[in-house]
Amino acid sequence: MSATHDMQLLLAVVTILVLAMFLGFELITKVPPTLHTPLMSGSNAISGITLIGALSSGGVGQPEMATYLGMAAVIFATINVVGGYMVTNRMLEMFKSKAKK
Amino acid sequence: MLSDTLRQALVNIPYLIAAFLFILGLKYLAHPRTAVKGNSLSALAMLIAIVFTLFDQNILPVHMIAIGLGIGGTIGAVLAIRVAMTEMPELVALFNGFGGLSSVLVASAAYVGASTGEINLQLSIATIASALIGAVTFWGSLIAYLKLRGKVVPSGAVTSPVLKILNGLFALSILGLSVVFVTNPGMEMYFWAVIGIACFMGITLVIPIGGADMPVVIALLNSYSGLAACAAGFVLNNNLLIIAGSLVGASGLILTQIMCKAMNRSLANVLFGGLGAQESGPTMDADEVYAGKVTSASADEAAMIFDSVQRVVIVPGYGMAVAQAQHVVKQFTALLQDRGTEVLYAIHPVAGRMPGHMNVLLAEADVPYEQLIEMDDINPTFPQTDVALVIGANDVINPVAKTDPASPIAGMPILDVDQAKTVMVIKRSLSPGFAGIPNPLFAADNTMMLFGDGKKIVVDLVEAMKEL
Secondary structure (H helix, E strand, O other), X not given: OOHHHHHHHHHHHHHHHHHHHHHHHHHHXXXXXXXXXXXXXXXXXXXXXXXXXXXXXXXXXOOHXXXXXXXXXXXXXXXXXXXXXXXXXXXXXXXXXXXXX | OOOHHHHHHHHHHHHHHHHHHHHHHHHHOOOHHXXXXXXXHHHHHHHHHHHXXXXXXXXXXXXXXXXXXXXXXXXXXXXXXXXXXXXXXXXHHHHHHHHHHHHHHHHHHHHHHOOHHHOOHHHHHHXXXXXHHHHHHHHHHHHHHHHHHOOOOOOOOOOOHHHHHHHHHHHHHHHHHHHHHHHOOOOHHHHHHHHHHHHHHHHHHHOOOOHHHHHHHHHHHHHHHHHHHHHXXXXXXXXXXXXXXXXXXXXXXXXXXXXXXXXXXXXXXXXXXXXXXXXXOOOOOHHHHHOOOOOEOOHHHHHHHHOOOOEEEEEEOHHHHHOOOHHHHHHHHXXXXXXXXXXXXXXXXXXXXXXXXXXXXXXXXXXXXXXXXXXXXXXXXXXXXXXXXXXXXXXXXXXXXHHOOOOOOOOOOOOOHHHOXXXXXXXXXXXXXXXXXXXXXXXXXXXXXXXXXXXXXXXXXXXXXHHO
């Protein structure tokens, strides 16, 4: 890959980063304080997105070490994803049941 | 066979859908009624992302993925099902740490797997950033977890010049080694050295911070775990990691800012100020504040007062969580409401050990969220309140924040309970809160102290009310 191509790619990725940050600020300021704990556990689950990075690390032809690191990453990221979404759901259900009454 | 470019393009479409669903999910979190749906959408996004990643050819051997998902999923599920609502700060701290750790591992795997020639400037910077932030997050979160448990590591603030010097040294050496690594990405030793030092720095950064400042620390570590994922996205050139990571990073930063504002302190002061450590000069003498002025009352006497009131505001604090008193508090509230008394809850933004901690506990006890009122909305109504019932809160109701500019909590917004006609404070003793200062409110003429365990006192109150 040429340096120009690398540069263009990087610029595109940085653009995405900046836009996502802004969007994040806009969205999160609208979350009421009463839901801040579920927000934290829910965003925790989202940060488990590293799981897709973990899955695609250490594939065919990679050193054994990379494969093991990748597998360890899969374990910890999965704890975050599964645990994070389940506990968030548990909390939010408690809030919802009151809303119906 | 599909060409590589086409395959890449195809896997990006589900990633785009996933990013869209993550954003939509966060949007639905804006209201308790739609929040469950939001969380499900977010989980769906994650599922889509995972499933389509599995179609990629360059993935881990299938049996390893199965084992990893199985172990991680089981641990995660068990933790999520078994955790008590009072332990939520600990669990979130732990999850933050795991998020950081997986970023370190992903960055390391990518680095180990890359041949030296492939590593350009973007890759080396992103790799070291992801590993560094992830390592600080992991160890920092573990320390936060232990502090919240109050075991092994002291939960109070520790100020020691040694720690400050260590932090400075660690920061400098990380900076130096990172620069060397980025310019010579082939030198593996530097990579591992930075991770090693970052691990120690995670520990020395969080150890000095006191328990009452944990909401800020947890929010900040939450942000770091997102930023680490974001950096990992730059390592792998994966847009979804970057988007999801920065959403989490933004969320944590906003919560950090809200918490700091609620204590009228800067982030630097929270991280390095060591509030509550026994080193600040003499501000007030506890004996002088309390001597002969504190009125203690029994549950029966308190119940007599509750018998004829119209408006009660309950102020829960960390003490309510420790005593697990939320269910019996709700029971007491129901008794009052049956008598036609209006009952509301006043929630200080930093009450408890994480943002929104009190709200979750009260939601667990079936208190409708409409009765949980934020500080700015409830404060003007205290003069019309017959009884302000404080359960295990201290610093957030200390009027000294307004009157004494020299006090460590000067300028911190407080709940103006002292303006209520009667203030009742349920507390074990007159011992100070985390700020380490006495509270003149306890000695005020309109204050009654109900000394004892939070849960037991409220149980006694319930009994006494029933007998009236």
